[in-house]
Amino acid sequence: MSGIQDKVVAITGASSGIGAATARLLARRGARVMLGARGIGRLDALAREITEAGGTAHYQALDVVRPASMQNFIDEAQAVFGRIDILIDNAGAMATAPARLADAGVTVFSPEDLARAVGAIFEFAEVDTEMETLATATG
Numbered sequence: 001m002s003g004i005q006d007k008v009v010a011i012t013g014a015s016s017g018i019g020a021a022t023a024r025l026l027a028r029r030g031a032r033v034m035l036g037a038r039g040i041g042r043l044d045a046l047a048r049e050i051t052e053a054g055g056t057a058h059y060q061a062l063d064v065v066r067p068a069s070m071q072n073f074i075d076e077a078q079a080v081f082g083r084i085d086i087l088i089d090n091a092g093a094m095a096t097a098p099a100r101l102a103d104a105g106v107t108v109f110s111p112e113d114l115a116r117a118v119g120a121i122f123e124f125a126e127v128d129t130e131m132e133t134l135a136t137a138t139g
């Protein structure tokens with residue numbers, strides 16, 4: 001069983017690029033993913049894709065520069081999944097929620113941690129076309 005199995009992972013900026021690829025990968029490895037970005041069209045499509053592949057995903061519109069939106073995202077994740085284990089702060093700027101989440105025992109990946117975190121994911125990932133493409137794109 002993967003160490004990520006059943007973990008609740010909230011991902012900001014999850015609708016494209018690194019965020020979406022991370023969501024797909026972690027969902028395949030058994031994580032329950034909470035997806036956030038401003039535009040919900042791509043979030044809806046990604047959540048459906050993950051669900052149809054047997055994974056668990058939920059999404060909420062999110063603008064990380066608005067503290068109320070971030071709080072709403074966190075509240076929705078906690079309402080749906082009961083907790084958040086890991087926050088991947090992929091979209092960058094964050095307001096006030098992460099400090100309180102860290103105090104509550106949530107593992108928070110800050111923007112500064114992003115490159116290292118994604119690198120670690122690649123290290124443990126099965127090599128597939130999606131990951132090879134993204135690894136190339138991110139150098």
Ligand SMILES: NC(=O)c1ccc[n+]([C@@H]2O[C@H](COP(=O)([O-])OP(=O)(O)OC[C@H]3O[C@@H](n4cnc5c(N)ncnc54)[C@H](OP(=O)(O)O)[C@@H]3O)[C@@H](O)[C@H]2O)c1
Binds near residue numbers: 017018039065092
């Ligand atoms: N790609 C690289 O080579 C690279 C290298 C180092 C660091 N990074 C960092 O990694 C992160 C992701 O990069 P990427 O290449 O995957 O970018 P991307 O493909 O442009 O994806 C950005 C994601 O963030 C969302 N987003 C943008 N502004 C947002 C906001 N205010 N609130 C919530 N979501 C927001 C976008 O969706 P919406 O527009 O719908 O909100 C999208 O889902 C960025 O922080 C970037 O600076 C990237």
